[in-house]
Amino acid sequence: MKGRTLTRADLCEAVHEEVGLTRQDCAGLVERTLDLVAEALERGAAVKLSGFGVFQVRAKRARMGRNPKTGEPASIEPRRVIGFRASQVMKARIERALTE
Secondary structure (H helix, E strand, O other), X not given: XXXXXXXXXXXXXXXXXXXXXXXXXHHHHHHHHHHHHHHHHHXXXXXXXXXXXXXXXXXXXXXXXXXXXXXXXXEEOOEEEXXXXXXXXXXXXXXXXXHO
């Protein structure tokens, strides 16, 4: 799995192997979980997955930027963005994996 993108299908297969539900039930479970996370973020709520991290919606202010092609100043509208902050457990796990 190293160097490859983890997909919904990979998540479904992992749940199927671990739990033993049918692949269709596992796909529904993964989809519903992702829907719940998306719905919470749409409402502006933070999503905390203990031992993994926190997804949060942040508001970015309007600002002046530049068109990278022309160099002309351009106004950037205010917007909401999703941020992720890894837990200490996840950071330690990644660090261990990088040193192995």
